[in-house]
Amino acid sequence: MKRRQFLAGSAALIGTPALAQSTDESAAEAFQRTETVEVERDISQAVRRNISSFRSLEWQPYFDNLRNGAILVDIDSRALHYWSADGETYKLYPSSVPLTDDLTRRGRTKVTRKVEGPSWRPTPSMKKRNPEWPDYVGPGPDNPLGTHALYLSWTYYRIHGTHDTRKIGRRSSNGCIGLYNEHISELFSLAKVGTQVLLI
Template sequence: MTSSTLKLANRRAFLAGGVALLAAPALAQQNSTEPDKVLGLGPHPVDHNISSFRALNWQPYFANLKNGAILVDTTSRALHFWTEDGQTYKLYPTSVPMTDDLTRRGRTSVVKKVVGPEWRPTPAMRKRNPEWPPYIGPGPDNPLGTHALYLGWTYYRIHGTHDTRKIGRRSSNGCIGLYNENISELFSYAKVGTQVLLI
């Protein structure tokens, strides 16, 4: 075996090993059957963490970027954001509603921004989960995390979460959840009036 043939064989082995290492977390995640607890539902099989990190163009979804634009894809569990000038694009993994009947789709906008939001369960949540507290103030126990973008639809928000296991899953009661560091960044870009489309 010549020196150049040996180098080529070593390079192929190195690349194949690297690809196997990169695939390992995804395979491990795919085969996970650990139970997870969602507030109010008790233990249930994991609905696997998935999120599509495919970049999208804004043009098929919005007529313009006035005030910026947020697209939430509930199927791929990803949130896309474009600034008004089109120069900044962000893509974040999200949690989405647990069931289709809790999922709202369509167009709305950001109507309020809150750092350290308070949380009160909706009347429907209280009916489903009477044991839930009527109020949780800002802090580590708050289901809305560190920041919240209130939408034009009553009770609907894009917010953070302290429970990072929820991201990438169908795990919310209707809202769209992000990691706290991601909602903090999105919060800095979004403004009252930012367009929102849930598909």
């Protein structure tokens, strides 16, 4: 398979809603699950850019406190807001969001893991549909997760970078929230394991 074909097909790999997990899975299965991103459709479908308001927000309507910092993802405006624990730092980033409502998860979660140079592994169902895809993509320009990833407490959900800048500001993911690589790098340096996250 040519590199360009793989990049075109894998640029969309953002994530899907969590699948039911066995409570007695092995450590190896748990590790592979956390390293896997599922994709369910071709990203080239809905690609209309966001034209809704892109404005700063106050944290108080959304969080009781700023302990460990806070991240708010507004799906409708396709924006990610970050506040530091001391309230001194506020960042606003354009983002990619899920393609459809059925792929969108809303509610409260938190950052559980931070990975610089994330790796990607296709799920068994992805390999079944796309047997030509590699079993593993390491860090680098071919990786669908970009340069950095913030893993959330929801299985398969991440806030991560993307090398495909066309996706930002669009409904273009299968569950995860994507940022420009320079923005995820900055957010990665600000957010901590334990940072609270709310998707609305």
